Each structure stands twice: as C-alpha cells, then as structure tokens.
Amino acid sequence: MANAHTSTFSAFKATLKRDLLIAYKRKNDVVNPFMFFLIVASLFPIGVSPEPERLSLIAAGVLWISALLAALLAMDNLYRADYEDGSLEQLLLSPHPLFFMVLAKNIAHWLVSGLPVVLVSPLIAYMLSLPDGSYHVLFLSLLLGTPVFSLLGSIGVALTVGLGSRGLILAMITLPMSVPVLIAGTLAVQQTQNGASLLGFLAIMGAMLLFALTLAPLASAAALRISVN
Amino acid sequence: MWTWFHKLGSPKWFYDISGRWLPWLVACMAVCLVVGVIWSLLFVPQDYQQGLTNRIFYVHVPVASISLAFFPLMAIAGTVSLVWKMKLADVVVKVAAPLGAWFTALALASGSIWGIDTWGTFWVWDARLTSLLLQFFLLIGMISLRSALEDTDAAAKACALLSIVGTINMVVIKYSVLWWDVLHQPPTNFTVDNSQPNGPEIWIPLVIMFLGVYLFFVISLILSVRNEILRRERRAQWVSELAAQ
Numbered sequence: 001m002a003n004a005h006t007s008t009f010s011a012f013k014a015t016l017k018r019d020l021l022i023a024y025k026r027k028n029d030v031v032n033p034f035m036f037f038l039i040v041a042s043l044f045p046i047g048v049s050p051e052p053e054r055l056s057l058i059a060a061g062v063l064w065i066s067a068l069l070a071a072l073l074a075m076d077n078l079y080r081a082d083y084e085d086g087s088l089e090q091l092l093l094s095p096h097p098l099f100f101m102v103l104a105k106n107i108a109h110w111l112v113s114g115l116p117v118v119l120v121s122p123l124i125a126y127m128l129s130l131p132d133g134s135y136h137v138l139f140l141s142l143l144l145g146t147p148v149f150s151l152l153g154s155i156g157v158a159l160t161v162g163l164g165s166r167g168l169i170l171a172m173i174t175l176p177m178s179v180p181v182l183i184a185g186t187l188a189v190q191q192t193q194n195g196a197s198l199l200g201f202l203a204i205m206g207a208m209l210l211f212a213l214t215l216a217p218l219a220s221a222a223a224l225r226i227s228v229n
Numbered sequence: 230m231w232t233w234f235h236k237l238g239s240p241k242w243f244y245d246i247s248g249r250w251l252p253w254l255v256a257c258m259a260v261c262l263v264v265g266v267i268w269s270l271l272f273v274p275q276d277y278q279q280g281l282t283n284r285i286f287y288v289h290v291p292v293a294s295i296s297l298a299f300f301p302l303m304a305i306a307g308t309v310s311l312v313w314k315m316k317l318a319d320v321v322v323k324v325a326a327p328l329g330a331w332f333t334a335l336a337l338a339s340g341s342i343w344g345i346d347t348w349g350t351f352w353v354w355d356a357r358l359t360s361l362l363l364q365f366f367l368l369i370g371m372i373s374l375r376s377a378l379e380d381t382d383a384a385a386k387a388c389a390l391l392s393i394v395g396t397i398n399m400v401v402i403k404y405s406v407l408w409w410d411v412l413h414q415p416p417t418n419f420t421v422d423n424s425q426p427n428g429p430e431i432w433i434p435l436v437i438m439f440l441g442v443y444l445f446f447v448i449s450l451i452l453s454v455r456n457e458i459l460r461r462e463r464r465a466q467w468v469s470e471l472a473a474q
Contacts, residue, residue, distance in 0.1 A: 155394055159387050163377050172370035173391065176363045177398045180405035187409060208401075219394050226386040 011096040012104045019108035022081075033074035033113045034120070040066040041124045052129035059128035060138060060189035064182055066124075067117050067142060071149035072174055074113035078105065078154055079161045079224070088161075088228055098221035106147075106154050106217065114146040130189075137192045137201075141185045144205040148181045149174075151216035158223035181208055238315045240458040241467050247451045254448050261441030269434040282346035285339055287435055291442035293336035296361065299329030299368070304396035307389030317454070319385040320461070322392055323375060324453035330368040332446070337361055356410035360403045367395050381461075 023030050044062045045055055082088040091101050121142050122135050130138065156173040160166035188201035269287035303325045310318035340358065341351040352358065371391055378384035462468050 152398075155391075159374065159391060160377070162383075165377065169370065169373050169377055172366065172373060176366040176370070176402070177395070179363055180398075180401045183405045183409040211401075215397070219390060222390055223387065226383055226390065229383065 006096070008096045008100055011094065012100045015091070015101050015104035016108050019105055020111065023108065023112040029074075029077050030112050030116070033070045034116045036073050037066050037070035037117045038120070038124065040069055041128065045128065056129040056131050059125055059130040060134070061186050062128060063121055063125055063130075063138060063142070064145075064185045067114075067121070067146055068149055068175070068178055068182060070117055071114060071146060071153060072171055074109070075150075075153040075157050075170060075174070076167070077113075078109050078150075078157045080157075083161045083228065088224065092225060092228055098224065099217050102154065102158075102217040102220045102224070103213075106150050106220070109154075110147050110150040114150055118142045118146055131193055134189050134193055137189050137198055140198075140202060141188045141205055144202065144209050145181045145185045148205075148209055148212045149178055151212040151220075152177050154220040155216055155223055158220045158227060161224070161227045181205070184208065238313070238317060240316055240320070240462055241465070243317055244455055244458050247455060251448070251451065254444055254451070258441055258444035258448060261437050261444060265434055265437035265441045269438055273434055274430060282343060285343045287438045288442075289336065289339040289343055290435065291439045292332060292339060293357075293361070294439075295442060295446045296329065296332040296336045296364070299325055299332065300364065300392070300396040300399045303329070303371075303392035307392040310385060311389045311393075316461075317458075319389065320454050320457045321450070322385070322388050324450065324457050326368050326371045326375065326388070328446075328449055328453060330365060330372065333361055333365040333368060337365065354410075356407045359410070360399075360406045363402050363406070364399060367399070371395065 041062055044058065048054065048058065079088055082091070092098065094101065118139065122139055125135060125138055153170070153174045156170045156177075157166075159173070160170050163169065184201060184205050188198065188205070191201070192198050265287065270284050273284065273287075275281060275283070303322050306318045306321040306325065309315050310322060337358065340361075344353065345351045371388060374391060375384050375388050378387055459468055459471075
C-alpha cells in the first residue's frame with residue numbers, strides 16, 4: 001500500500017518498472033506476439049504470391065495488419081494476470097489517479113509487445129520487397145501507430161477482463177476502432193511513394209497518438225472500475 | 230422540467246404513457262408509409278439516367294440517415310445512464326444496439342441493391358459504405374459484450390462506456406475513411422445526381438418517406454423498450470397486475 005508521501009510520479013514509475021520486470025521474467029508473453037507477427041507476415045507471400053512485384057504492392061498493408069493482429073493477441077496479457085491474482089484491485093485502491101497507473105501499464109505493455117514488432121518491421125518489409133525509400137516511412141508510422149493500438153485495445157481488455165470467452169469480443173470491439181490508424185499508416189507508405197509529403201501523415205498520426213494518449217486511459221480506468229467491483 | 234426528467238426515470242410511467250402514444254404513432258406511420266411508398270414507387274417521374282432503380286433512393290436515404298443516428302443516441306442514453314443511473318436510459322442503450330444493427334444492415338442492403346444497377350456491382354469500398362460497415366461491426370461488438378456480461382448493472386455501465394467511446398471513435402472513423410476514399414478511390418461513375426434539378430415532385434415524397442421511416446424507428450424503439458421494461462420489471466407488482474388483465 002502506497003504511503004501518503006508517495007508522489008503520483010513515483011507510483012507511475014513503480015507500476016512501469018513492475019510490469020517491465022514481470023514481462024522480463026515471463027519471456028513467453030514477450031516472444032509470442034513477436035513470433036505471431038513474423039508468422040502472419042510470412043503467410044502472405046505463401047497465400048498471395050511470392051512475386052516481388054505483387055508483394056511490393058501489398059507489403060505496407062500486410063505489415064500493418066500483422067502488427068494490428070499481434071497487438072490484439074498481446075492485449076490479453078495486459079490486465080488478465082493482475083485481475084486473477086488481485087493486484088489489479090490493489091491498483092484500483094491506490095490513492096493515486098488511476099489514469100496514470102493505466103498509462104504506465106499501457107506504456108510497459110507497448111514497450112514489451114509493440115516496440116519489438118516496430119523494430120523488426122524493416123527486415124520483414126525487405127522480405128516482402130517494400131520499395132526503396134519507404135522504409136523510414138513505415139518505421140516512423142508504425143512507431144506512432146502501434147501505441148494507439150495498445151491504448152485502444154486497453155479499453156476493450158478492461159471492459160472484458162472478467163469474462164470467460166473474451167477473445168472474440170475483444171477483437172470485435174478493438175479491430176473496427178483501430179481502422180483510422182490502419183488507414184493513416186498504410187496511406188502514409190503508399191502516398192509518399194507517389195511523392196506526397198511525409199510530415200503531413202506523421203502529423204496526423206501524431207495527433208491520433210496524442211488524442212488516444214489523453215483520452216483512452218480515462219476510458220480504460222473507467223472500464224476497469226466497472227469490471228472490478 | 231426536472232419532474233418530467235424524474236418521471237422518465239420510472240419504467241412504469243414510460244410504459245403507461247408510451248402505451249397511450251403508440252396507436253397515434255402507428256396511425257401516422259401507416260399514413261406516411263402508404264402514401265410515401267405508393268407515391269415514390271409509382272408516380273415519381275423516372276430518373277433520366279437510372280430509370281426505375283433510382284426509386285429505391287426513397288427507401289435507402291431515410292433508412293441510412295436513421296442508422297447514422299444510433300451511435301449518438303446510444304452515447305446520450307449511455308451518458309444519462311452513467312451519470313444519473315436512470316434505468317430507462319440503460320434500456321435504450323440495450324435495445325438500440327440490435328435495432329441499430331438492423332437499420333445499418335438495411336441501409337447497406339438497400340444501398341447494395343441500388344448499386345447493382347447503378348454501379349454495376351453491389352459493393353464498392355466507398356467512404357460511406359465502409360464507415361457504415363464498420364459501424365455495423367461495432368454494433369455487433371456491443372451486442373456481444375452485453376450478452377457476455379451476466380450482471381445487469383455491470384453490463385449497463387460497460388455498454389454505456391463503450392457507446393461513448395464508440396461514438397467518439399465513429400467520428401474519427403468517418404473522417405479517416407472519407408480521407409482514405411478521396412486519396413484511394415479511382416474515379417468511378419457515381420451518379421448521386423446532386424446536379425439535377427430536383428423539383429417538388431421529387432422531394433415531397435422523400436419528405437413523406439422520411440417521416441414514415443422516422444416514425445417506424447421511433448415505434449420500433451418504443452416497442453423494444455416496452456418489452457425490455459416488462460422483462461426487467463417482471464417481479465414488480467404493476468407487471469403482474471398487467472399480466473392478470
């Protein structure tokens with residue numbers, strides 16, 4: 001139990017550190033979404049066509065959709081274990097604003113499940129013959145976009161954390177809500193190939209990230225209070 | 230004003246008053262729909278490009294415009310239910326989701342039927358179609374969340390929250406899909422015909438159809454709210470008295 005002198009910032013740091021430590025100790029949770037991303041992305045050349053010309057047309061979309069599905073798969077770890085062992089209730093009881101605790105958990109979750117996907121994306125993009133000159137666009141847009149997936153998914157997980165069969169419901173809530181990011185990300189790659197300016201797309205995605213960063217933890221916190229009572 | 234607001238919180242009061250309104254609403258709807266359907270399907274001059282097919286416009290446009298109202302409606306009802314814990318508001322959030330899914334499906338279906346003849350295909354990834362499709366998915370998600378949560382109180386809060394989040398998200402989706410469509414869509418032969426002179430013989434039946442379809446929406450909402458009230462209040466005395474009659 002936090003004492004009265006603990007500042008919100010140190011509680012934020014403690015939550016972040018705790019979640020990163022747990023992830024470090026349970027490496028499967030870290031590796032699985034990452035492997036899932038690699039597997040889904042490598043199914044497309046097999047399923048669509050191995051020709052570089054065709055692949056280069058769909059490479060950006062394939063990477064974005066694989067990243068979205070990997071984020072969705074990783075979502076379940078976000079509150080599930082804490083809900084089962086009761087530490088989520090402790091978090092709700094803490095005197096600090098739940099907003100920051102949720103934000104810390106979301107950031108830790110993204111660092112563990114989203115960032116590895118972003119880091120490996122240029123390699124997969126090369127295997128999918130993404131045209132030259134699009135790599136930095138893809139990388140930067142994924143860097144701005146995947147945190148939004150985590151933040152939005154957090155709302156869905158928080159709503160469904162107490163349910164038995166939550167996987168499909170989570171997908172049905174989260175996937176339609178992620179469409180704007182998907183659109184912005186794939187358009188950024190396609191349109192910069194046609195000569196559009198990268199900054200405009202980054203600005204839009206940055207705006208989406210800020211919007212999600214300020215509002216989504218509020219909704220997640222409210223959802224957690226509803227789910228855990 | 231506040232007494233009215235408090236009365237609205239009482240399911241019994243709503244059940245009584247809506248029972249008195251219903252016959253009038255049904256009568257108005259019947260008049261509007263009969264006049265509107267006959268007028269628009271038989272007597273409106275044919276469109277010079279689209280021929281008879283264009284007449285589905287008189288069904289499609291009112292239905293599509295209603296289906297866009299469901300998320301704002303659920304967000305308002307959800308806010309009322311979260312803030313004032315009003316039972317009736319949660320009933321509206323609950324019944325609006327399946328109703329909204331039906332209206333959205335109807336709008337998509339009537340649009341597709343129109344599209345087969347006009348565009349030559351029943352589906353194109355046009356901005357409006359895509360955002361309606363996503364809205365349909367989100368509504369299905371809301372229905373499944375509601376059915377998965379067993380505790381009524383938790384389900385009420387969760388769905389109210391999701392309807393608010395969903396509405397904000399729907400706005401972002403609408404604009405991003407529009408943006409995507411502008412940048413994405415190769416030129417197609419859309420002829421929504423805004424350029425044509427639309428005389429009174431075109432728009433008066435449309436107004437009548439709008440009235441009829443809106444009344445149909447209000448009546449279906451009231452009927453499903455009444456059913457849900459009876460289901461929830463089945464142990465209340467006034468319901469057993471009603472059933473005994």
